[in-house]
Amino acid sequence: MNRLTPIGEDRLPLSGVRVMVTRARSQARELVEKIEALGGEAYEFPLLKMVPPTDTGPLDYAIGRLDSFDWVMFTSVNGVRFFLERMRQLGVSPDRMTGLVAAVGPKTAAELAKHGWTADVIPSDYVAEGMLTALQGRLTPGQRVLLPRADIARKTLPDELRRMGLQVTEVDAYETVIDGANAPEAAERLRRGEIDAIAFTSSSTVQHFTQVMAPYGLDGLLASVRIACIGPVTAETAKRLGLPVHAVAREYTVDGLLQALTANLGGDVHGTHI
Template identity: 25%
Template sequence: MSKGKVYLVGAGPGDYGLITLKGIDCIAKADIIIYDRLVNRDLLKSAKPGCAFVYVGKKSSKHIMAQEQINDTIAESAASGKIVVRLKGGDPFVFGRGGEEAELIYDQGIDFEIVPGVTSSIGGLAYAGIPVTHRDFASSFHVVTGHAKKDDSLDINWESLAKEKGTVVFLMGIGNIKHIAEMLISHGRAPETPVAFVSNATSYKQRTVRTNLGDAYECVHREAIKPPSLFVVGGVVSLSDKLGFYERKPLFGKTIILTRTRKKNSDLRKKIEELGGKTFELSTIDIKDKKDIGRVLIEKLTSRKYTHIALTSHNSVDIFFKNLIKEGFDFRKLAGVKIASVGKATSKAIMVYGLVPDIETSRSTGADLADVILEDIGNAGYENPSILFPCSEIASKSIEDAMKSARVDLDRVDLYTNTVNMAIKDELLDILVKEKIDYITFTSSSTVKYLVEILGRDRELIRGIKKVSIGSITSQTIRDLGFSVDMESDSASIDSMLAAILEDVKGDINDKKTETIKSE
């Protein structure tokens, strides 16, 4: 058997977007990924089906796996012909033992590549608004480990470091902060020198605390600063008030659970994260195409002439058009058929396939769509209107009932099954127990019902979390299940839901300012 290959990949300091394109490519082709504690686990979602994951995280002196075992796992996996990605926080060669692991791989005669990453000593400080160099403050910077290899002593030339006018960044130094501060001061650094601690850099938990070198040790205890934290010394720290963009983002520090499928969450997740929020994607719905649905659709579309096609969800749009494409259907045969859409999100999904809806509702219910279709039928004067309604097997019958009452022919086709995704239960409970969640978004009645069903006896875990609904039908489902609706979007779109969250956050900020003024 031929030997595999090892990629030592830097995952960056924490923000999902700070890994390199090459790093993502390596993850996508890996057979096994061996990853550290500070790696953003959302990166693992880019792995191919069947990829194995090995967690080897380390926290202070607590090791899931000793370094020797990690080395053996890498070598043995590659020797068996696998593509191995050793995924490390920051950059593999900046205090990440990447050099030691690379030496071992070389000695074993295994092919390997190094994929650099953004080191927290630069990227982490950038997110705190602290440039490591600046013409007014520092023309050089030094990155130093604050963690001893074998004993409590740090092999550092303190005299040289204390006299250096550049920026000094200590990684893994919180446990030794008293010694570090004392040594710098005793060798010449002024106690008034500005310093900062940046905890959980580039993540939604990021926290920047500024003080001076003489107060550093007391500050760690006073502010309860814990690893992982950067410790930076130098005049550049004073720029953080101006340049600290990340912690000023409108959703910074807010955590939001998204309950629909990951693919449908994509736009909302990106927008939330661009605004500084953290998303947890947990698809409560398991969707599967009905057997031979493409053939069924072709038979329907070729055997009769429809005046309208009613589409009420993103899933219906994708499954409808993808199955037609799979069967080789020519979309030009839809000429003259009016496409009716529920809301802007559904319309956007339709336009991906090169078609523009003729009819669009402003609200998210089937009843609203039925009303606008019937209005169009009346205005156009169709003699024998006929509607194709491709949908989920659990879709509401409101459109059917409205057409029946109006004596309009409607042909319903169930495209897919829509069932509860119990596979997410352990992950969901883990998040609800370990994380402080601010919001849960619900984009349909199904997402609400299924989340509550998944939680079962643990449903009270979501009681205190603000619930965001996409529309009146979903809101009523939330109430029917015994919960309150904290926010309802003005229209059936993710932008409207996001606007509701932003408005709520702004209200909370104003309330806190008012409380502060009153207390003063």
């Protein structure tokens, strides 16, 4: 697509663009507010709910042995929040952590900092592959690694760490469950042409979207809708599930996603100024 060029000094980059936000309700506010600040209209269609794990036994056991790990690696803000909340419930002090800490990106690192933990490693690419690259030269076979993650997290990171000879303990810090309560309303908005773009912020939101919208005839609903993904992993999931992908963020963050929406979807959605 061509880069958007403004038609007036007072026109905002996403003026008139109606964007469906599929993030969990607890996480959607930042993206919604930034879309609106850019002149767009955000429609919240939360597809995920994050809840504590059904069985906290493995998580509790790992927390009780926290000082035995050489590394604790966090791959999401939610992983930090749920892990540290469980530590608080168990009465375990953050000071119990004596090893090194890795965070998948600056927002995850910032969440750690709120609780007094400093990330020793933050990759420049905010995905598992970027984490592995950033850790090169800092890992030693035999080191013990704790990965507190979502129950549906990808296996790329733990599998590669094990291949490198590290002892990896994976625990579910939280579970991700589908939330399709608003599917009928969302389908009707798509059918009436009231949505111009859909913003996907994770592979799980894509998977849940296709699942809950399948009964409504997904192909027909998306005929005139543009899809933006927060990064290549999410985009690949969308393509694998048969969704067209029109924009992929270069920086795998909310701001990167907004840049993709602005540069690639803004004016081209209505064909008014490209």
